[in-house]
Amino acid sequence: MRTIAVILLLFPYLIFSQTDWVKWEAKQISYEQKREIIPSSSANGLGTKLASGLQKVYKFFISDLDGDNCPFYPSCSTFFVESVNETGLIKGSLMFADRFIRDLNFFKGSNDYPKHVSGKYYDPAYNYTLISQKIKYFTGDSVVKE
């Protein structure tokens, strides 16, 4: 029994461990962290100002410490600001709630999201405004540079 347990533990270790028989190569890695473009609040956008304020608080107390963990582009907090900016506070909050649930989905890889150049899933706010003319459809295998 113990042997089986050891084999079961070792098996994934062997699969995911560094292989010596594959030739190593130099990778071009950029450690530059690009800031996301946060929509500027319009003059009448009280909701946007509120959302931006909330985002700043979240960024300062949580995100900056926790790191860039959102698998989507734009990140959930930026998506919230964008959606409030595009549709208003109530509709924007619903859009954010929907996005948050989609973020919780463990199987989001199967959703056929297009990829952003940053390697994240591209999921912009304008696709969820319920205005069909605004939807920009990208196939799952496309890479978006917006």
Added chain:
Amino acid sequence: MILLLKNKVISQNLICLIILVFFFQGKIFSQQINGLNLGASPESYSAASDGELYPILSSAEAEREGGLKDNLLSTGNRLKFADYLFQQEDYLRALNEYREFLRYEDNDSVRYRLAESFFRIGRFNEAADNFKGLFFGSDLSDEAILGFYKSSFFKGNYKEFRELTATPIYMPDKYVTEINRLYFISHFMDNTLPYDTAKLFTAFPDSNRQEVKNFYRSRKFSEYKSPVTAALLSVAIPGLGKVYAGEVGDGITSFITTGLLVFLSVNNFDHDHNFRGWLFAGMAALSYGGTIYGSAASAQIYNAGIKFNLDNEIKLYFEKRNYFLPKLEF
């Protein structure tokens, strides 16, 4: 050791010998080239070898060179070059050459090729204008009218194109079928298909009719998902609308999240933790509302995907068949 040294000496000698051979060969070769240079006379060769960069041409040679220069820029040569560029699909340069040619000589065939060059690089407005110039009093009048309609079609404003086809004075007898077919293809492109299909299907060749019929069916009766139905389904069971819109994983996640938050809210109220109870109730309400909203949005995105794929499929189909346009030799 002695053997090695001996070998080393031998190899060094060999290398020196090879270098010497190459050096002398190179010198002889360069002399030969200089001698052959532009068929220069021995006098000019001697002048060149005395340190001058270029050999001096005799008066007869200079005359010959000048004549060749004149010939190169002659209209005939320019047309040949333009045609060559056209054949090489270098349309941008070809049209410049055609323009230059047309400054000196008028030729309908060249004007047609100029318009065609504009068409092939996607400058459809200029192509249409140039085709227009051949409408009257030209042997290529019918072809030019077809080119004009073709350019108008490729501009992408299909409504405007259909309005143009309604003007019968332009319509050439020779290409009525082709223009009529483009008219129906334009309906496919912007999804404004007529219900009267009798004329629509007969416009296409028999061999392609079945495929066109299939596209018609796909366009008219696409399996779109209703955003309202998706939202209502999520009202009944959170996440069901997402499953209906094809997002099964999101639907299950929505159901679990909303259910868990409702359970936490009820449980906290049961244990007299009213603040936590209201907090979770608010979160559950947001999750529920977000799920309903998201279901409708998912259905819309699903529909956009269906439309996008069908548009691409139809466009590729017609593109592959060159929109059933004839290949004109001119």
